[in-house]
Amino acid sequence: MEWDAETDILVVGGGGGLVAALAARESGAHVALVEKHDRLGGNTALSSGSVPGAGSRFQRAAGVEDSPDRMVFDVMRQTNGTAPQHLVRALAQESGPLVEWMVDSLDVPLAFVPDLKKVGHSVPRTHGSGGRQGATVVAALEQKAQDNGILVSPGNPVRRLLQDTSGRIAGAVIENAGAEHRIGARKVILACNGFGANKEMLRKYIPEIAEAPYFGHRGNMGEGIAWGLELGARLRDMGAYQGHASVSHPQGALMTWSAIERGGFLVNLDGQRFVDESLGYSGCTTAVRSQREHIAFVIFDQRIHHYLEPKAQDYRDIVAHGGARQGADMEALGAARGLDGRSLADTLACYNSAAGGAATDGDTDLFGRKDFGGAPLCPPFILVKVTAGLFHTQGGLDVDANAQPLRNDGSAIENLYAVGGAAVGVSGADGNKGYCSANGLLAALGLGRIAGRHAGRML
Ligand SMILES: Cc1cc2nc3c(=O)[nH]c(=O)nc-3n(C[C@H](O)[C@H](O)[C@H](O)COP(=O)(O)OP(=O)(O)OC[C@H]3O[C@@H](n4cnc5c(N)ncnc54)[C@H](O)[C@@H]3O)c2cc1C
Numbered sequence: 001m002e003w004d005a006e007t008d009i010l011v012v013g014g015g016g017g018l019v020a021a022l023a024a025r026e027s028g029a030h031v032a033l034v035e036k037h038d039r040l041g042g043n044t045a046l047s048s049g050s051v052p053g054a055g056s057r058f059q060r061a062a063g064v065e066d067s068p069d070r071m072v073f074d075v076m077r078q079t080n081g082t083a084p085q086h087l088v089r090a091l092a093q094e095s096g097p098l099v100e101w102m103v104d105s106l107d108v109p110l111a112f113v114p115d116l117k118k119v120g121h122s123v124p125r126t127h128g129s130g131g132r133q134g135a136t137v138v139a140a141l142e143q144k145a146q147d148n149g150i151l152v153s154p155g156n157p158v159r160r161l162l163q164d165t166s167g168r169i170a171g172a173v174i175e176n177a178g179a180e181h182r183i184g185a186r187k188v189i190l191a192c193n194g195f196g197a198n199k200e201m202l203r204k205y206i207p208e209i210a211e212a213p214y215f216g217h218r219g220n221m222g223e224g225i226a227w228g229l230e231l232g233a234r235l236r237d238m239g240a241y242q243g244h245a246s247v248s249h250p251q252g253a254l255m256t257w258s259a260i261e262r263g264g265f266l267v268n269l270d271g272q273r274f275v276d277e278s279l280g281y282s283g284c285t286t287a288v289r290s291q292r293e294h295i296a297f298v299i300f301d302q303r304i305h306h307y308l309e310p311k312a313q314d315y316r317d318i319v320a321h322g323g324a325r326q327g328a329d330m331e332a333l334g335a336a337r338g339l340d341g342r343s344l345a346d347t348l349a350c351y352n353s354a355a356g357g358a359a360t361d362g363d364t365d366l367f368g369r370k371d372f373g374g375a376p377l378c379p380p381f382i383l384v385k386v387t388a389g390l391f392h393t394q395g396g397l398d399v400d401a402n403a404q405p406l407r408n409d410g411s412a413i414e415n416l417y418a419v420g421g422a423a424v425g426v427s428g429a430d431g432n433k434g435y436c437s438a439n440g441l442l443a444a445l446g447l448g449r450i451a452g453r454h455a456g457r458m459l
Pocket residue numbers: 012013014015016017034035036037040041042043044045046047048049050051156157158159191192193194215216217218219220221223242254391392419420421422437438439440441442444
């Protein structure tokens with residue numbers, strides 16, 4: 001075939017794909033990464049930058065006992081046994097070494113977050129970056145990619161994949177300044193995420209969230225999944241997604257779920273609770289969507305505020321933009337924000353009583369919540385108006401434990417890999433319910449590392 005340029009390994013997508021490229025480069029291969037948009041980052045840069053690392057040395061240093069087996073158990077429990085077990089195991093095993101490699105070899109500033117268990121995890125397991133979180137991670141990866149001689153080309157969308165005469169993947173067509181160029185590649189890694197920005201695909205595969213606001217990256221149009229389908233790949237868990245039940249409204253900044261985990265709760269405009277908040281931020285998405293005007297309020301107290309403020313940039317942004325209202329009188333505070341204040345004060349009293357009794361009699365809550373963090377809450381209280389939406393789709397190309405897409409007959413498509421949102425995730429088959437905190441980035445970075453390593457080895 002005639003090529004305009006050639007490389008050993010072509011990575012499509014400059015979010016989590018940076019990790020795939022860096023892992024591939026360790027084999028000595030020539031690696032090129034193309035990104036549709038003018039800037040790298042994708043959802044990875046928009047994310048909170050939290051990555052689970054089961055059994056990492058940072059966990060051990062903090063005295064937390066953990067292991068890949070324990071993480072496999074947690075994820076399978078959260079997904080009612082429906083997540084692809086071979087991937088859950090591969091990613092759980094990869095997670096600790098991944099975090100250590102990112103810190104030691106890629107200079108990504110990740111640190112263990114010891115004081116939170118996070119949704120779906122039975123022990124504190126997430127490692128996060130300070131500052132602008134996901135953007136901090138991407139900036140460090142981009143720098144490393146440059147240092148390591150990876151050819152990084154933003155503003156170059158891939159339009160289609162190319163096969164050789166025997167049907168094997170042989171490269172891709174990219175578009176630049178209105179012209180098409182044929183790039184030859186011995187391996188292609190699809191790191192171009194899922195279909196969160198593609199309304200048509202959402203209506204087809206996840207109608208329950210299709211009309212909700214999407215808070216992820218606009219570039220994620222599901223092309224990787226479409227190319228895979230053309231090649232005869234099979235899909236898995238297409239109805240799975242990561243939603244979020246607390247995005248501040250109208251600011252659109254992430255209202256960290258830590259406020260709930262440390263003792264806060266959700267109410268609607270009628271000042272009433274409506275869900276067991278321990279379902280987690282993704283699990284509560286549809287419940288918030290079902291409320292009047294799709295609006296809810298996160299209620300917590302000043303102790304929680306003092307905990308969050310130094311830790312969460314997004315929360316500081318909400319405070320700076322007037323999105324966190326404070327007051328000692330719950331009824332007046334609620335009424336001032338358009339809620340039924342009297343009902344809200346009653347709800348607080350019930351909630352505090354359930355939280356107060358939970359330690360002695362575990363079954364105190366009308367909605368079934370058992371873990372109330374630091375509640376009962378005490379004045380002054382904080383109230384943040386939120387809405388719910390879609391962050392990331394979790395279904396995609398079914399892949400084996402090397403991240404290679406599978407055909408219907410179970411055979412792997414040669415020379416092709418799919419990672420992150422382009423591949424099936426580890427959130428199982430039950431819509432928004434199976435998502436464990438930080439498993440989106442794990443699928444992007446962990447599977448990216450697995451794919452890059454394997455592609456480099458198989459050249
Ligand atoms: C607000 C928010 C917070 C989140 N917080 C967390 C968190 O703390 N922890 C966690 O685990 N997960 C989190 N997630 C989910 C996480 O961000 C995603 O699961 C993860 O970033 C997906 O990585 P990816 O590499 O698959 O895709 P992305 O990072 O989105 O990268 C895909 C890239 O591919 C590009 N692309 C698409 N099509 C093409 C094409 N045809 N040609 C070339 N390039 C293309 C896109 O423009 C994009 O830049 C969060 C998501 C959001 C929206």
